[in-house]
Amino acid sequence: KSFLLLLNRFSDIELREEEGIPTEEFLESCYAIVPVLDKLGPTVFAPVKMDFVGNIKKINQKFITNKEEFDTLQKIVLHEVNSGVAQVRNSATEALLWLKRGLKFLKGFLTEVKNGEKNIQTAL
Numbered sequence: 418k419s420f421l422l423l424l425n426r427f428s429d430i431e432l433r434e435e436e437g438i439p440t441e442e443f444l445e446s447c448y449a450i451v452p453v454l455d456k457l458g459p460t461v462f463a464p465v466k467m468d469f470v471g472n473i474k475k476i477n478q479k480f481i482t483n484k485e486e487f488d489t490l491q492k493i494v495l496h497e498v499n500s501g502v503a504q505v506r507n508s509a510t511e512a513l514l515w516l517k518r519g520l521k522f523l524k525g526f527l528t529e530v531k532n533g534e535k536n537i538q539t540a541l
């Protein structure tokens with residue numbers, strides 16, 4: 418199976434010196450990974466994809482409430498921490514935490530495959 422060239426790569430995101438990771442570009446890079454999950458195995462990766470997309474949507478929902486105020490992930494998290502909602506279920510902060518875990522898992526899996534692992538269960 419071949420992979421399409423990802424147009425929205427995380428490595429292309431320019432960090433803002435004091436403000437951090439731009440929310441919109443980060444979300445675009447996350448959405449670009451979703452079709453990759455389908456290529457990896459629509460059945461095996463269905464729960465991962467569902468979790469991934471759900472967390473992207475939660476962050477996006479927060480972002481679209483005020484795109485200027487929440488233009489970086491750090492601003493979203495700080496706002497939720499200061500408002501006392503960062504640890505509330507379905508907060509953007511919680512979604513970001515799970516999204517990070519999902520990305521780390523995916524990176525580990527793809528590293529195993531790249532290093533020659535043919536058995537999906539072993540790579541997982």
